[in-house]
Amino acid sequence: MKNIVRELRAEYGWTQGELANRLNVSRQTVNAVETERYEPSLSLAFAIADLFKRPIEAIFRARYETGAKK
Amino acid sequence: MLDILTPKTSPAKPHRGAWQAIAWSQWAFWCQVAVALLAQRFMPAGGLRSALILAPLLTVALVMGVAVWIHQDSDEYIRSRMQRAAMLTAVTMALLGMAWCFFELLGFPRLSMVWPVLLGWGLFCVQLLPLAFGKE
Numbered sequence: 009m010k011n012i013v014r015e016l017r018a019e020y021g022w023t024q025g026e027l028a029n030r031l032n033v034s035r036q037t038v039n040a041v042e043t044e045r046y047e048p049s050l051s052l053a054f055a056i057a058d059l060f061k062r063p064i065e066a067i068f069r070a071r072y073e074t075g076a077k078k
Numbered sequence: 079m080l081d082i083l084t085p086k087t088s089p090a091k092p093h094r095g096a097w098q099a100i101a102w103s104q105w106a107f108w109c110q111v112a113v114a115l116l117a118q119r120f121m122p123a124g125g126l127r128s129a130l131i132l133a134p135l136l137t138v139a140l141v142m143g144v145a146v147w148i149h150q151d152s153d154e155y156i157r158s159r160m161q162r163a164a165m166l167t168a169v170t171m172a173l174l175g176m177a178w179c180f181f182e183l184l185g186f187p188r189l190s191m192v193w194p195v196l197l198g199w200g201l202f203c204v205q206l207l208p209l210a211f212g213k214e
Contacts, residue, residue, distance in 0.1 A: 036209060037155035046155050 010069045014042040016060045031055050096148045097210050103144045104203070107137040111192075156209060163205035171198040 017027050017038075024042070028035040033052065040046035041056075048056065057064040110133045117130035149160055174194040182188055 033153040034156055037153050040155050046158065049154050052154060 009047050010044065010071055011041065011067055013038070013056060013067065016062070016067065017042070020060070027059075030059055096144070096151050099144045100141075100148060100210070103137065103141045107134060107141050107199075110134040110137045111196075115192075159209055160206065163202055166205065167198050167202040170201055171195075174198075 013027075017024070020027075022030070024038045025035045028038045031038070031052065032055075037046070037048075037052075041048050041052075053064055053068055057067055060067065114131045114134050117127050121127040121130070145160075149157060152160065171194050174197065175191075178189055178191070178194065
C-alpha cells in the first residue's frame with residue numbers, strides 16, 4: 009500500500025517523534041509506515057486520517073491504483 | 079458525541095521501564111546460567127547443586143513474563159516485529175535441534191542442548207536490539 013504520510017507530516021512541520029506522540033504510537037511505527045515497510049491497521053489508518061483531517065483514501069492507496077509494481 | 083466513532087490506536091509505545099526490565103531479567107538469566115554451568119562442573123552431587131542447575135528455569139519464567147509485558151505494552155508495529163523475531167527464532171532453533179540430532183546419528187560427538195538455546199536467545203535479542211534502541 010502506498011501512502012503520503014511523509015508528505016503530510018512535512019506539510020504540518022512535525023518530526024516523526026511528534027507525529028508518533030500525537031498518534032500514541034512509537035516513532036519506529038511512524039517510520040515503518042512512511043517507508044511503506046509496514047501497513048498500518050485500520051484503527052491506526054483512521055487515526056492518521058483523522059489527525060490530518062483527510063479522507064483515508066486520500067492518504068492510503070492500493071499499489072494497483074498507483075500503478076506501482078508491488 | 080459518539081465515542082465509538084473516535085479512532086482508537088494500539089497501546090502506546092513501551093515504557094522505558096519495560097526495556098530496563100528486559101535488560102535486568104536477561105542479566106539475571108545469564109548470571110544464573112553461568113552459576114549453573116559452574117555448579118555442574120565443580121560442585122559435588124547433592125541438593126544444592128541440583129537447585130543451582132535448575133535455577134535458570136526461574137529466570138526464564140521471569141524473562142517470559144517481561145516479554146509478555148513488553149508485548150502487551152507495545153504498539154502494533156513493535157508487536158508484529160516481536161512476533162516475527164519469535165517466529166524466526168523458533169524456526170532456527172527447530173532446524174538446529176534437528177541438525178544436532180542428525181550430527182549425532184552421523185557419529186559426531188554429542189553436543190549440549192544449551193548451545194541452540196543460547197543461540198536462540200542471542201538471535202531473538204539481536205533482532206529486537208534496533209527496536210529497543212530506536213535505531214529504525
